[in-house]
Amino acid sequence: LYISRRVGDAAAPLGVVVVKAEFDQLEADWHEVNRPAYVSDERGIVLITSVRSWRFMTTAPLAASDLAAIQNSQQFGDAPLMPLPITRPQALSPDTSIVHAVTPGGSDAEYLRLSAPVPSTPWRLDYLVPAEAPIAAAAREMRLLALGVLVPLLGLAAYLLWRRQSGQMRIAAEQAARTELERRVVERTEDLSRARDRLQAEISDHRSTEAKLQVVQQDLVQANRLAILGQVAAGVAHEINQPVATIRAYADNARVFLDRKQTSPVEENLGAIAALTERIGTITDELKAFARKGRTAAEPVELRGVIEGAVVLLRSRFAGRLEALAIDLPPPSLKVMGNRVRLEQVLINLFQNALEALDGRDDARVQVSVEDTTDGVTVGVSDNGSGIPPAILKSLFTPFNTSKEKGLGLGLVISKDIVADYGGHIEVSSDDSGTRFTIHLAKAV
Numbered sequence: 001l002y003i004s005r006r007v008g009d010a011a012a013p014l015g016v017v018v019v020k021a022e023f024d025q026l027e028a029d030w031h032e033v034n035r036p037a038y039v040s041d042e043r044g045i046v047l048i049t050s051v052r053s054w055r056f057m058t059t060a061p062l063a064a065s066d067l068a069a070i071q072n073s074q075q076f077g078d079a080p081l082m083p084l085p086i087t088r089p090q091a092l093s094p095d096t097s098i099v100h101a102v103t104p105g106g107s108d109a110e111y112l113r114l115s116a117p118v119p120s121t122p123w124r125l126d127y128l129v130p131a132e133a134p135i136a137a138a139a140r141e142m143r144l145l146a147l148g149v150l151v152p153l154l155g156l157a158a159y160l161l162w163r164r165q166s167g168q169m170r171i172a173a174e175q176a177a178r179t180e181l182e183r184r185v186v187e188r189t190e191d192l193s194r195a196r197d198r199l200q201a202e203i204s205d206h207r208s209t210e211a212k213l214q215v216v217q218q219d220l221v222q223a224n225r226l227a228i229l230g231q232v233a234a235g236v237a238h239e240i241n242q243p244v245a246t247i248r249a250y251a252d253n254a255r256v257f258l259d260r261k262q263t264s265p266v267e268e269n270l271g272a273i274a275a276l277t278e279r280i281g282t283i284t285d286e287l288k289a290f291a292r293k294g295r296t297a298a299e300p301v302e303l304r305g306v307i308e309g310a311v312v313l314l315r316s317r318f319a320g321r322l323e324a325l326a327i328d329l330p331p332p333s334l335k336v337m338g339n340r341v342r343l344e345q346v347l348i349n350l351f352q353n354a355l356e357a358l359d360g361r362d363d364a365r366v367q368v369s370v371e372d373t374t375d376g377v378t379v380g381v382s383d384n385g386s387g388i389p390p391a392i393l394k395s396l397f398t399p400f401n402t403s404k405e406k407g408l409g410l411g412l413v414i415s416k417d418i419v420a421d422y423g424g425h426i427e428v429s430s431d432d433s434g435t436r437f438t439i440h441l442a443k444a445v
Helices: 024-032 064-073 131-151 152-239 241-259 263-291 301-315 339-359 390-394 411-419
Strands: 002-007 013-020 039-040 046-049 084-092 096-102 107-118 124-130 299-301 326-327 336-338 366-373 376-383 425-431 435-441
Touching: 002 152, 013 152, 024 046, 024 152, 107 131, 131 152, 152 411, 241 263, 263 411, 299 301, 301 326, 301 339, 301 366, 301 376, 336 425, 336 435, 339 366, 339 376, 339 411, 339 435, 411 425, 411 435
Parallel strands: 326 366
Antiparallel strands: 002 013, 039 046, 039 124, 084 096, 096 107, 107 124, 299 336, 366 376, 376 435, 425 435
């Protein structure tokens, strides 16, 4: 007999604890008595029996819905759950009845069925005692009665004497049988109680193991967070490359203007450098928030400004190559839910990847399109490059997976997490004619 229990919540189970309880010795002891006995659960399914062919049969026919549910659960394997070959019950008391039963290798016979509940369980124990002896006694009574009619005096005296003796013997035999049955029921009940105690002890051990597993799981979660912190630390260098390159370009321009004694452009360049350093600080703050598993609160952001800001950050690094960008700017009124700086990071990563994939091509073209749909806003970034290798495409959003010689393989990972923070997602398709990234964002109402 197998008893199982789920480990963990139903929504996220950790596993199943299964306990096997063997009652072979108990059934063998019952079988030696040569009197049918069986234990059934609250649904009437026989779990333990001295007649092996009766196991997993039912004390009464099951409803079709209940039978289908039990069979689908495979709790009793392929057992057909047919009714026991016990018919025509005649109740003598709440726990006693006369029944007809067919045992293996035998014929239809009458039995005295005695029932008793198994303490602390919803199970019942039934014990069958052959009723042939009382029936044979009744037949002998009839024959003696016929003889008494033929021999009134002697027959009547003999009959009365025999009846008295027979009655006393029958009562004594029944009392002895009942006493023996009660003794055996007590023994079987004690055996079942001990088996229950062992099961409870094993269940307690399994619960202790479950608690230890939960502690180990929490340790693994903490280790995973430390791994994410390592990815974020590597991502800081990747995310500030663009503004640092732009600062360098502005600084070089300012030196040229100073040599020319043109102070006005120098002031503009210095103001741009100050703004970019503030932007670097914002990026590092956002990345630290990501490392703490924090989430910047989403707010309505003008999508046009996000696209323009990303282009500004790339202008110095890809000077002379931004003509490949063909951008269909959305109207200023179109807004999405998110944070401007974090969404700019996403577009910078996608624009940069597309431009680097087209480096050296005369027909380089990166198409940026925006579509306002009923389900939200989509931003498409398509290039006409040679596509992403299948080996890289399968694990494109895995940390440190890159085809670039100096790449970190973190840009798309961070971009995917940023978009997911604001309820969106990123899709990618690639073949020999090029690659297309589609960003799905929630529209600001």
